[in-house]
Amino acid sequence: MTVNVLELREISKSFPGVQALSNVSLIVRPGTVHAICGENGAGKSTLIKIATGAQSADSGVIQICGDRIDHASRRTVQNLGVRAIFQERQIAPDLSVTENVLLDRLPKRFGRVDWKNAKIQARQRMDALExxxxxxxxxxxxxxxQLQMMEIARAVSLEARLIVMDEPTASLSRHELEPLFRVINKLRDGGVSVLFISHHLDEVFAIADEITVMRDGVVISHGEISEFTPASIAGLMFGRTVLSSQADRMSQGDLSKPRLVIDKVCSDRLNDVSLSVSAGEIVSVTGGIGAGVSELARMAAGGMLKSSGEILVYDDSRKSHAISSRRQALNLGVAYLPADRKRKGLLLERTLSDNIVLGQQAAGSNPILTPRKVSESARAIAPSANIKAANVDVVVGTLSGGNQQKVMIGRWMGVNARIMIFDEPTAGIDIASKFEIYSELRRLADSGVAILICSTDFQEVGQVSDRVFVMRSGNIVGEVEGSKATEGRLLEMEMSK
Amino acid sequence: MAPLIVAIIAISLYTNGENGNFLGGDNLKNILLQVSVLGIIATGQTLLIAAGQLDLSVATLAALAGVIGATRIKDGGSELWAVVLVLLICALFGLLWGILVAGLKIPPFILTLGGTSLFASIALRISKSSPVPARERFEWLGRAKVFGVQTPIWYFLIVVVIAAFVMRYTRFGRHVYATGSNEEASYLTGIPTARTKVLCFVISSTLAGFAGLVAMARISTGDPRNGSQLALQAIAAVVLGGGTLAGGRGSPIGTFIGVVLLAVVQSALTFNNVQTFWNDAVFGLVLIFAVVVTAIGDLRRRRFGARPILASFIRRNESVQVPSEK
Incomplete structure (x- = not known):
């Protein structure tokens, strides 16, 4: 009988005021890919932290490769061959890939690092995983x-028997998924197990052998992947059936009234990009991560310099203004919602009200701005953005991804933004909240906002847009109506030529 | 901040028990007088630290300000003109730091470390390495009394009150905290982060200049070597009062309490006849103790406390909505 790589038995963990896990058991067999699914707050991350020794359980048994671990610390767990790849990456940014992969085991020769040998070794590890x-x-x-790949290579070079990944695909574009899956398959073939968390059911079905579904800190179901369907898992995750429905398209926007015109814009990443967005319309730009989609979003918002071309904003009286800085764009009613909300969008340690009024704070001119005025505005905006929080004084970092994004949206509703630019509007947001964000987007468009979405998620783009532009390496390579923007069609446009 | 107040009260009561004069009006005034210069500098530093910045050069800039002020009136020049000139020069240096930090993204630590030596050297050059007497001038700035309280104390209190108001009730104050909390996010929202940082440097440098003039007026001498410890003490006071060098935190009132704690500790040491070479050791220990306590609080919150509690509380009120079937 083969020994299980990881066995968790009846793990419980409570934080003051909340039972994060109760009697959770999980078994990872050697050479299998095991997925954990569940909505935000189901206890997935806590479970993974306990399995990797980052947190200690209140009760329960942890066994790694048959050895019972009493006091799991990161170090003991790592020594037994369990390596974690967390979302906050642990790297030495100024060192080379070689050094990071080999890190503490660089080959030495006469007391000095043998670089030639080191590079060969690093190369071998890479090649082994293709x-x-x-x-x-x-x-x-x-x-x-690429970082993720590097971390996997490092884990393998440290003779990992189980690699744990916390939402490995959260920040990848769809083109980067395939290489990741290929590497995971290689790992499996080599007898290494993988335990990962994912929000995306299609990915789970593409790669996992076994699945554990969690809800509210307990395991709802587990078994081989063949016993499930995406719909049955979604049902288990949320405790009810989820229907993927296309967000309603009420209006198509008034194409005669462009709000945002991007005219022949060039930069080091973009090449001659032109498009326009009208009031009431949702226009998406999509492509792989290297396509320049994210750069376009930031540039259109005035947050990045361009080498040539113009970005024009039309005000209510149809006068055009060229955008030259982020602050000027703000005063013209251009909102920007970056993909990396935690680092580029939110003041994570501050309250919901501090965050939601930030747009008004930036746009306003009255030098006096009292705390009272701030919380009044916050209380006025929060409900219209459908934010669910106990009150406006909660620290924004404690909200779920979906609610954080709604805080970002609320920030811009507060200044009556006429143009909203979203970079990856639903990155890191669970399935149910995604649909809420989609209907929020449509509501905004129906109220006359011009929306530009820059997203690498083809499915999302097809679901919410009126028009879709496809980009590849800085160029726009095609345009298609939203109703015809199926994943297949978009992929075809992106690959063609 | 509450622990600081408790510490201040405890130390005061203890020392007063040993020597009844400690809590007498004269000694309380004396305590505040001792730290009014430090307090003015620390208030400026509070703004910078809240914005995620730092200025090490304020101490030698204050000394330079005192030297220039004293030199200006040596031969009977106008006091007011000397003050205006000094504040203007200091503001310009602040502007320079601000532009270099905000425009060229130079780390303020290194930049102002350079400034520290620069100012010290200029002050020595102007004064020809010896204290410049200000004779009987500048009484209103350093030695006069209003309602029985020396003017430096008034200046200190006024500066704290104005700064507290600005940080709490103005748009600029909120911009400072936003910039310090997450500069990139603030910039992308449209907060004028560069302007905010520049203003913080200008305000801090101007306050340092003013503090230097007050210090000079108190002892009627522009001493180029005066107060070299002030910059670090000011930063210590801000951190004691809740500021963090990562930015986004700190308040003028907190800093005020931090400054008072440092002052009370110093005075208590004198009252209890502790030998003076222990002063720095105690200062260091107070600071280390304060940051350790703060760090433990933060760690506990991150690992066990506030976050999960809050998160669960919010989640309970969060019902997941799914688009209904059409």
């Missing part, structure tokens, strides 16, 4: 997907 990475680049220059 990862193509320049081993000399400083890690700082790698994309999120």
């Amino acid at each position: 990862i193509s990475l320049d081993i000399d680049t400083p890690v700082r220059n790698l994309s999120v997907a």
Whole structure:
């Protein structure tokens, strides 16, 4: 009989005031890919933290490769071959890929690092997993997907028997999924197990062998993937049936009234990009991560310099203004909602009210702004953005991803933004909240806001847009009506030529 | 902040028990007088630290301000003109730091470390390395009394009150906290982060200049070597009062209490006849103790307390909505 790589038995963990996990058991068999599904707050992350020794359980048994662990610390767990790849990546940004992969075990020769040998070793690890990475680049220059690959290579070089990944696909574009899956398959073939958390059921079905579904800190169901369907898992996750419905398209926008015109814009990442967005319309730009979609979003909002071309905003009296800075764009009613909400959008340690009034705070001119005025505005805006929180004084970092995004939206509703630019509007948001965000977007458009969405999620783009532009390496390579923007069609446009 | 107040009261009561004069009006005034210069500088530093910045050069800038002020009136020049000139020069240096930090993204630590040596050297050059006597001038700035209280104390209190108002009730104050909390997010929202940082440097440098003039007026001498410890003490006071060098936190009132704690500790040491070489050790220990207590509080909150409690509380009120079937 083979020994299970990881066995958790009746793990319970409570934080003051909340039972995060109660009697959770989980078994990961060698050479299998095991997925944990559940909505935000189901206890997935806590479970993973306990399994990797980052947090201690209140009760229960942890066994790694048959050894019972009494006081699991990160170190003991790692020594037994369990490696975690968390979302906050643990890297030395100025060192090269080689150094990061080998880190504390660089080959030495006469007391000095044997670079030639080191590079060969790093190269071998990469090749074994079919990862193509320049081993000399400083890690700082790698994309999120490349970092992930590097971390996997490092874990393998440390002889990991189980690699734990917390939402490995959360910040990847769809083109980066395939290489990741290929590497995971390689790991499985090599007898390494993978335990991962995912919000995306299609990914779970593409790669997992076994699945555990959690809700409210307990395991609802587990078994081989063949016993489930995406619909049955979604039902288990939320305790009811979820229907994926296309957000309603009430209006198509008034195309004769462009609000935002991007005219022949060039930069080091963008090449001659032109498009326009009208009032009441949702226009999406999509493509892989290297396509320049994210750069376009930031540039359109005035947050990045362009080398040529113009970004024009039309006000209510149809006068055009060229955008030259983020602050000027704000005064013209241009909202920007970055993909990385935690680092670029929110003041995480401050309250919901501090965050939701930030737009008004930036746009207003009255030098006096009292705390009372702030909480009054916050209380006025919060309900219209459908934010669910106990009150406006909660720290924004404690809200779920969906609610955080609604705080961002609320921030801009507060200043009556006429143009809203979203970069990856639903990155890191669970399925149910995604639909809420989609209907929020449609509501905004119906109220006359011009919406530009820059997203690498084809499914999302097809679901919410009136028009879709497809980009590849900085160029727009096609345009299609929203109703015809199926994933297949978009992929075809993106691959063609 | 509550622990600081408790500490202040405890130390005061203890020392008063040993020596009944400690809580007498004269000694209380004396305590505040001792730290009024530090307090004015620390208030400026509070703004900078809340904005995620730092200025190490304020101490030598204050000394330079005192030297220039004293030199100006040496041969009978106008006091007011000397003050205006000094404040203007200091504001310009603040502007320079601000522009270099905000525009060229130079780390303020290194930049102002350079400034520290620069100002010290200029002050020595102007004064020809010896204290410049200000004779009987500048009485209103350093030695006069209003309602029986020395003017430096009034200046300190006024500066704290104005700063507290600005930080709490103005748009600029909120911009400062936003910039310090998350500069990138603030910038992308449209907060004028560069302007905010520049203003903080200008305000802090101007206050440092003013503090230098007050210090000079108190001892009627522009001493180029005066107060070299002030910059670090000011930062310590801000941190004691709840500021963090990561930015986004700190308040003028908190800093005020931090300054008072430092002052009470110093005075208590004198009253209890502790030898003076222990002063720095106690200062260091107070600071280390304060940051350790704060860090433990933060750690507890992150690992066990506030976050999960809050999160669960919110989630309970969060019913997940799913688009209904059409």
